[in-house]
Amino acid sequence: MxxxxxxxxxDCTWNPVTGCTKVSDGxxxxxxxxxxxxxxxxxxxxxxxxxxxxxxxxMLGRPLTWRKPHMVFVNSMSDLFHPQVPxxxxxxxxxxxxxxxxxxxxxxxxxxxRMVELGNALTWPGNxxxxxxxxxxxxxxxxxxLRECGAKTRFLSxxxxxxxxxxxxxxGIDWVIVGGESGPGARPMNPEWVLDIRDECQEADIPxxxxxxxxxxxxxxxxxxxxxxxxxxxxxxxxxxxxxxxxL
Numbered sequence: 001m002x003x004x005x006x007x008x009x010x011d012c013t014w015n016p017v018t019g020c021t022k023v024s025d026g027x028x029x030x031x032x033x034x035x036x037x038x039x040x041x042x043x044x045x046x047x048x049x050x051x052x053x054x055x056x057x058x059m060l061g062r063p064l065t066w067r068k069p070h071m072v073f074v075n076s077m078s079d080l081f082h083p084q085v086p087x088x089x090x091x092x093x094x095x096x097x098x099x100x101x102x103x104x105x106x107x108x109x110x111x112x113x114r115m116v117e118l119g120n121a122l123t124w125p126g127n128x129x130x131x132x133x134x135x136x137x138x139x140x141x142x143x144x145x146l147r148e149c150g151a152k153t154r155f156l157s158x159x160x161x162x163x164x165x166x167x168x169x170x171x172g173i174d175w176v177i178v179g180g181e182s183g184p185g186a187r188p189m190n191p192e193w194v195l196d197i198r199d200e201c202q203e204a205d206i207p208x209x210x211x212x213x214x215x216x217x218x219x220x221x222x223x224x225x226x227x228x229x230x231x232x233x234x235x236x237x238x239x240x241x242x243x244x245x246x247x248l
Contacts, residue, residue, distance in 0.1 A: 010073040017078040019053040026135035030061040053084040063100040081111040098125040112145035123245045136163035147172040180214025193197040207232035
């Protein structure tokens with residue numbers, strides 16, 4: 001059975017890699033690090049080393065056992081393109097995603113440079129989406145690197161949004177997710193930053209997904225933006241599920 005996720009823009013998570021290291025401002029209050037330490041304390045064997053980067057070969061085949069099509073967030077507890085993840089293991093993850101063609105896999109990274117560097121060694125199946133996290137202007141260059149990868153569908157996760165991102169170049173981008181930081185020490189998000197991005201997406205005709213306002217109690221602040229919920233997704237989500245169903 002798939003491990004269903006509370007993350008609003010996906011169905012479930014798959015973590016063949018766990019652990020990470022901080023690379024930019026968005027990592028300061030990393031939710032995955034907090035969760036990893038909690039899971040270690042609970043005795044979960046995949047987190048016996050806490051938040052150190054570890055590859056779990058026994059997790060590789062898990063999506064092949066899920067017969068119902070899912071939207072799968074790959075490595076919600078890590079980064080597939082972390083330098084400590086061997087290229088051979090990255091290739092194995094891609095092989096599984098290609099075989100599990102009935103799922104849609106979302107690969108999100110803060111390290112798009114390595115993703116691009118491995119490009120010649122990787123084949124991006126149509127069911128594998130590539131995304132980058134961009135929290136402020138200092139890491140805006142990740143968007144340019146994303147455009148260089150071979151994925152058919154590319155998306156931005158502007159979360160936690162820590163500053164304005166005006167005049168975004170959305171060429172070659174298929175989906176934009178925005179969210180505020182949540183949990184202990186959450187940094188505030190200005191509504192104007194969100195509205196600017198929403199308006200840019202509408203002007204460019206790109207699906208816009210508003211995940212949350214965040215804060216120390218994200219359930220209380222919710223995810224309404226100007227009185228409505230924004231849950232737009234790329235049309236290919238529906239197309240892939242439909243294609244799978246028609247082949248049953």
